[in-house]
Amino acid sequence: MRNKLLEYKNVAARFHTIEGTTSTLNDIDLTIYEGMSLGIVGESGCGKSVTARMPIRLLPEPTFKVTHGEVIYHRDGKPFDVLKAKQNGTQINSIRGKEISMIFQEPMSSLSPIHTVGSQMRELIMQHSDMDKKQAKAHAIEVLEKARVPRASDVYDDYTFQLSGGMRQRVMIAMAISCNPRLLFADEPTTALDVTIQAQILGLIKDVQREQNMALVLITHDLAVVANMVDEIAVFYLGYIVEHGTTDDILKNPKHPYTKALIDSIPTLHSTEALKPIKGSIPDPYAKITGCPFSARCEKVTTRCRVEVPPFVSHENGHKVRCFEA
Template structure:
């Protein structure tokens, strides 16, 4: 196992709302390996996006990092704890966009509406590199060509509203990769796109990863996308990672009852059996169950244990699982 690029330990990001404290991320442990893709899988509201934003420290108020460590290996080999950096200070800004870049879910609204895509990209390059504007422009054109935007010399002046959804997401990828980051965080980058475009974008991201050797943290709720792109998978439920393992282990030997239930809820063509859904619904964020958060919906829950004592993470052959059944 190579040294990790990013190690997140016991990350907690809470939102202090007038109604109470919402513990969106409540003790997340994750490890990202250089050059590999870690998919973070979970339902809406499980804290996967907040985890991603916590890494770059761009969590909107009233959210705040409460505790935890995020150990990031700098290009010079030194280790920085992202959690301890002030969120608007120069130290984290030097890492954002340069060492860790991010792609967002909505290509329609994630690009500035009245700035040309060329300006938005070359501005990022100029922010992190002491080069001339002309050179930044030629790098921008090269980047647009790499992400498969036709006629990049002309498209550099295009505004987001002049591009289709797929082209915008390509522009967004070009923006994220223009400084050759070591880690790309992709927050559901294909959710807003139609299926054909989705496949094209995934292919593109895999190809670019192979060229640049960057690591990816891929946030998604789509098991198909996970199978397509991930090396490792972390399954999240209610602000915690319940299982982390290799992609094969997740699909062929899932350990956690939640992971198993998720896999059973995929419709299979040709099957006449009734589709199994996970019973109950996600608890209200302000009313988290004591003990294991999944226990009220778990068929194998052990009364007196699962509903009172929070489980630790136990090692498995392919990773770790947070469940009393695997103690």
């Protein structure tokens, strides 16, 4: 039996801005279990980051509003609806960065340029534990070493602007795991890095996940990145999960036309065939969409697809697909 850690139950969410109302998330149903790894994949703007930020309430409320559903965090065996808590109240503050933590795409947006690596880490550790300054420093250096930061005790005294991109990302990982979280969201952790460093950082995230036995949600627009990293994949399109299954099922037996198109658009080194890009583009976030979110770009579209949203249907082995034709 797998223990549930975080559940999204029929979640719908909107942004209300002066330009209008978005339909950012629709009918999101997703369970993250203890220790598992999940990849969230989809094109820009499909709701990946919002999904990750929602449980730790890192979104601009009340511009952002959950209009339906629940996000349940299982804490000490008890379900807790994170959406009912105060955004910056003690309950959320005790989860954010401690039990659920996050690695961001751009480390400089979450690391302070005016404090040393050490003082930022120490503050975070002391906030979430009863360690004193000296103990927190020793722990921070230990965690930097875990994140394979060379000369960890020197880097502890460095400012983040003194570090290379890859090293900043390692520091970010060290910060994210410093309080021993149960769940780590890694939101496009390597897109700003060159490919060799990217592979090292992904390897590091995977090692750390195993060592700490924490759950991992890896977010990327690149299906090839998650292929060797995660147990399960959820494919997002325009705020809907269109397919969810084991990594094997998604890659070897994709059922949704969007997933198939994503797989076809992965470049391979030895292929002589031309790449098949996905036709069309993602519509304006304020546009009103009826029917299947993918209908405007789908080659198998029927009249029904243009008027009705397909339900999220379970197939064998827990493989779920949102498509009338699957």
